Amino acid sequence: MRFHTAFFYDIKIQIRHGLYAVYILVSLFYIIALYQIPEQYREMVGVFITFSDPGVLGFFFIGGLVLLERNQNILDNLFITPYKVEEYILSKALSLTVLSIISSYAIHISVFGFSFGMILFLIGVFLTSMFFTIFGLGVAVRSHTLNGFFLLSSSYSLIFCLPLLELVGIDYSLFMLLPTKGALLLISTAFSPINMLEMIYAIGILLFWSLVAFWWARRSFYKMIIFKASEGKTL
Amino acid sequence: MKAVFHLIRGDMRQIYRDPMLFISMVGPILLILLVRFIVPFVTAHFAIESYNVLLASFFILLIPLLLGVMTGFIMLDERDDKMIDYFAVTPLSKIGYLIYRLLFPGVLTIFYGIVFVEWASPESLAALDTLLVIVMLAMEAPIICLCLVALAANKIEGLALSKGVGLVVFVPFIIYFVPLPWQLVGSILPTYWTANLFLVGDISFGMLLIIGILGIFIHILYIVFLSKQFLRKID
Amino acid sequence: MIDVEKLHFTYPGRKEPTIKGMDFTINEGEIFGFLGPSGAGKSTAQKILIGMLKNYQGRVRIFDQEVSQVKRSYYERIGVAFEFPNFYQRLTAMENLSLFRSLYTGETVAPEELLMEMGLNESARMKVSAYSKGMKMRLNLCRALLNKPDILFLDEPTSGLDPLNAKKVKNKIVRLKEEGKTILITTHNMNTADEICDRVAFIVDGRIQLIDTPRNLKVRHNEKKVQVESREKDHGLKINEFDLQGIGTNPDFLTLLRSNKIETIHTQEATLEDIFINVTGRGLN
Structure with a gap:
């Protein structure tokens, strides 16, 4: 009851702040852009776009959502209720993931139509968004300004972007340890099927990193928000 | 004057504390280096050198976008934290704050724009073209910043808007791929005129003057309208 | 209900402690006031009681458990209204209350009821961004009452309210007390404290200087004098002071009483504010 109402209101707040409106525009843009791209590159670019935009949109927006709630002291008001930090993190991540999935799905079926790998593709988007949003939340509670958030998050996430190099042909086996590798693998199943082992690896690595991110975000949240380690610091 | 001095001192402190401002200075430099060294290499590799000018007209728009969004984020933070109310009751005044x-981003864009056109761009522009491009570019950074703060009520909406507003940098592709008169739809956007100067090729002096005057007029229109909107919003 | 012993607290990274030894007990069904200038440690003490700051020294027992150890279920039983009323600006008042209400698992009050009581029923469907400060303050109190809390923590509950609405809020607080709620009010508004608090604690520099009922304080600190203002023919307004002791036989006073020139008569009661300044040697602002 508590969780699903919080989740419902998170989505409502995102709609009221224009996130859905803007993603209609952005998705439309990608659909048109993808049609302009020569067919032999279209799938590759499609994978890249799905990962780098709808896939990680939560990462982009979580900073604003958390910073606003924090600087307006809404967080203080939330955590003098029985609401749990774990519920807060999950509600934020799941609600933003809903937008990720809708947007990726819309772009994909508009450009490429339905395909067999659809379920795995969506699982890929789901896990990618969950990981990056939770991770972003951990960064957000450590930041005090939007620009600070984007600096911190882009320097943290640089390493996660390394596997994107494989799209232009650069690949190292060490990339296998990063969640992005699993994300790209799952998202590309829409075009090229993967075997069971690859599937288990991809889902496993994303789940593993999501759990790590959750543990870290939870710890950061307790430290920065609940125990007020940043109390008295200026914005 | 003293108020401005204090603001500058505050900014210097913030540059030191908030490394994103530092990045906003380094970001355009990286962009310029990319266009100068990497883009020609890549286009040569794929034998698509004919796109060099298009890419240049696209990349140059990223400079005002980056600086404008960054400044917009600072102002969104300041407004959410009620800092603008504070500036409004100092001798600086609200308009002074806005101009400052x-x-x-305007001044920085001029500087980077000149370096870009004179040194990095694959296509050199005539003196008058360069002047017009720089003047318009210098107005685009404030326009993008104003878009965020005039239309968004808080930082979440600002983030959402920055996603949408960011799409204007793709206008060069419309000019390049969409034939006249259809591409004129894009002419209500300021970036249409900047990109046009790169992409129209050889035209008469009179035509150039028309593009220049119309372009600058549209830019001014945006600045005036959005500034009014912003000032009304913080009343 | 609330039992505090030898409470000390220092914010991480600061040398000077904010709370330097506090002892007090708040009984069930009591309205207790924390009075003091800003920066005295009132809000910090309140945050500790709420369980927001856990690394304190000393004993803080509420509902017979140490506050630093409480589980989240503790929050089912308390209600808090912070000094600054913050809400989701893009949601209506009703939506905000429904959202916060859903976070409780125990019994809750219908938001409509609370909005009605606070005179906000007509603006229930308005976005909070269109609310005035006074409306937000009342909405803030509504939010604190959603879960029928046994203990209420109210930070400056009447600040920013016009006299009529301040009255509404004060009446509500007194009614809650009559229902058996325990209420801790933090304020630097002495009038509010005087009107509704059963006992008040004067807090200065992280310490409690004194705890007593407003009435006792006033009786003890009264100057026991009567001030009489009278209208003289040529001299305009004239003010005379008389000792209450033996006033019935004071000839000057009796003459004045018979003279028909009196405009006002007051006993010189010290206000809580005077007493505060007297006791602590500090002003309130």
């Missing part, structure tokens, strides 16, 4: 904030 907008000058920062």
Whole structure:
């Protein structure tokens, strides 16, 4: 009851702040852009776009959502209720993931139509968004300004972007340890099927990193928000 | 004057504390280096050198976008934290605050724009073209910044808007791929005119003057309208 | 209900402690006031009681458990209204209350009821961004009452309210007390404290200087004098002071009483504010 109402209101707040409106525009843009791209590159670019935009949109927006709630002291008001930090993190991540999935799905079926790998593709988007949003939340509670958030998050996430190099042909086996590798693998199943082992690896690595991110975000949240380690610091 | 001095001192402190401002200075430099060294290499590799000018007209728009969004984020933070109310009751006044904030990305854009056109761009422009491009570019950074703060009520909406507003940098592709008169739809956007100067090729002096005057007029229109909107919003 | 012993607290990274030894007990069904200038440690003490700051020294027992150890279920039983009323600006008042209400698992009050009581029923469907400060303050109190809390923590509950609405809020607080709620009010508004608090604690520099009922304080600190203002023919307004002791036989006073020139008569009661300044040697602002 508590969780699903919080989740419902998170989505409502995102709609009221224009996130859905803007993603209609952005998705439309990608659909048109993808049609302009020569067919032999279209799938590759499609994978890249799905990962780098709808896939990680939560990462982009979580900073604003958390910073606003924090600087307006809404967080203080939330955590003098029985609401749990774990519920807060999950509600934020799941609600933003809903937008990720809708947007990726819309772009994909508009450009490429339905395909067999659809379920795995969506699982890929789901896990990618969950990981990056939770991770972003951990960064957000450590930041005090939007620009600070984007600096911190882009320097943290640089390493996660390394596997994107494989799209232009650069690949190292060490990339296998990063969640992005699993994300790209799952998202590309829409075009090229993967075997069971690859599937288990991809889902496993994303789940593993999501759990790590959750543990870290939870710890950061307790430290920065609940125990007020940043109390008295200026914005 | 003293108020401005204090603001600058505050900014210097913030540059030191908030490394994103530092990045906003380094970001355009990286962009310029990319266009100068990497883009020609890549286009040569794929034998698509004919796109060099298109890419240049696209990349140059990223400079005002980056600086404008960054300044917009600072102002959104300041407004959410009620800092603008504080500036409004100092001798600086609200308009003084706005001008001061907008000058920062404007002046930086002029500087980077000149370096870009004179040194990095694959296609050199005539003196008058360069002047017109720089003047318009210098106005685009404040326009993008104003878009965020005039239309968004808080930082979440600002983030959402920055996603949408960011799409204007793709206008060069419309000019390049969409034939006249259809591409004129894009002419209500300021970036249409900047990109046009790169992409129209050889035209008469009179035509150039028309593009220049119309372009600058549209830019001014945006600045005036959005500034009014912003000032009304913080009343 | 609330039992505090030898409470000390220092914010991480600061040398000077904010709370330097506090002892007090708040009984069930009591309205207790924390009075003091800003920066005295009132809000910090309140945050500790709420369980927001856990690394304190000393004993803080509420509902017979140490506050630093409480589980989240503790929050089912308390209600808090912070000094600054913050809400989701893009949601209506009703939506905000429904959202916060859903976070409780125990019994809750219908938001409509609370909005009605606070005179906000007509603006229930308005976005909070269109609310005035006074409306937000009342909405803030509504939010604190959603879960029928046994203990209420109210930070400056009447600040920013016009006299009529301040009255509404004060009446509500007194009614809650009559229902058996325990209420801790933090304020630097002495009038509010005087009107509704059963006992008040004067807090200065992280310490409690004194705890007593407003009435006792006033009786003890009264100057026991009567001030009489009278209208003289040529001299305009004239003010005379008389000792209450033996006033019935004071000839000057009796003459004045018979003279028909009196405009006002007051006993010189010290206000809580005077007493505060007297006791602590500090002003309130």
